[in-house]
Amino acid sequence: MSDAYRPIPYERPRLPESEMIRAAREFRDLALQRRSIRFFSPDPIPEEVIRLALEAANSAPSGANMQPWTFVVVTDPALKKRIREAAESEERQNYESRMPPPWLQALEPLGTDWQKEFLETAPALIVVFRVDAREEEGGRVLHYYVSESVGIACGFLLAALNAAGVSALTHTPSPMGFLREILGRPAVEKPYLLIPVGFPAANCTVPSIRKKGLAEVLIVR
Numbered sequence: 001m002s003d004a005y006r007p008i009p010y011e012r013p014r015l016p017e018s019e020m021i022r023a024a025r026e027f028r029d030l031a032l033q034r035r036s037i038r039f040f041s042p043d044p045i046p047e048e049v050i051r052l053a054l055e056a057a058n059s060a061p062s063g064a065n066m067q068p069w070t071f072v073v074v075t076d077p078a079l080k081k082r083i084r085e086a087a088e089s090e091e092r093q094n095y096e097s098r099m100p101p102p103w104l105q106a107l108e109p110l111g112t113d114w115q116k117e118f119l120e121t122a123p124a125l126i127v128v129f130r131v132d133a134r135e136e137e138g139g140r141v142l143h144y145y146v147s148e149s150v151g152i153a154c155g156f157l158l159a160a161l162n163a164a165g166v167s168a169l170t171h172t173p174s175p176m177g178f179l180r181e182i183l184g185r186p187a188v189e190k191p192y193l194l195i196p197v198g199f200p201a202a203n204c205t206v207p208s209i210r211k212k213g214l215a216e217v218l219i220v221r
């Protein structure tokens with residue numbers, strides 16, 4: 001056995017079954033309250049809420065425990081403006097010529113277009129970068145299962161924000177390379193997701209869409 005393997009005991013109290021079901025139901029109910037929003041109030045959200053949600057995200061399981069992510073929190077209005085302008089420039093080309101008709105059709109129920117006002121209105125933008133490798137004394141160390149790991153961390157982040165009553169949008173302007181430049185991140189970091197966070201605007205609306213029920217996606221063998 002390798003010297004690097006030094007396990008320590010792990011114990012967790014077992015909940016009674018009724019308590020497990022109650023906790024699972026409570027989390028399910030909270031998850032069902034979540035909606036992606038595109039109309040944000042400019043009201044700030046407590047910095048501590050973002051910090052705690054990011055601590056939850058940073059605890060996510062990752063390939064070989066390498067935590068292959070960087071989170072950048074943007075609240076500076078000038079930076080948000082630059083990000084909006086760059087995102088809209090890409091998105092305008094997407095909507096006007098790059099997205100094929102079936103894609104545009106799939107987006108119709110969401111009512112999206114190239115304009116991304118929420119990138120300036122939302123009080124904070126969390127930009128998540130995937131980090132494919134890191135430099136160490138001995139040379140470059142590759143990270144493993146980076147997209148799976150970062151996806152899970154983003155799921156933790158969204159769930160933690162939602163539990164605190166904070167709304168968010170999973171936004172992917174494409175291509176997103178401009179985020180690396182504007183935020184001054186190294187080439188080894190690739191923008192993965194842009195998550196505006198905040199409270200819904202007073203007149204916020206969301207698309208009337210339905211989620212598939214579990215029966216449509218669950219197979220038990």
Ligand code: IYR
Nearest residue numbers: 091107112113171172173174
């Ligand atoms: N990135 C574009 C288009 C878009 C794509 C998907 I897939 C969505 O679920 C929503 C939007 C935009 O943000 O408008």
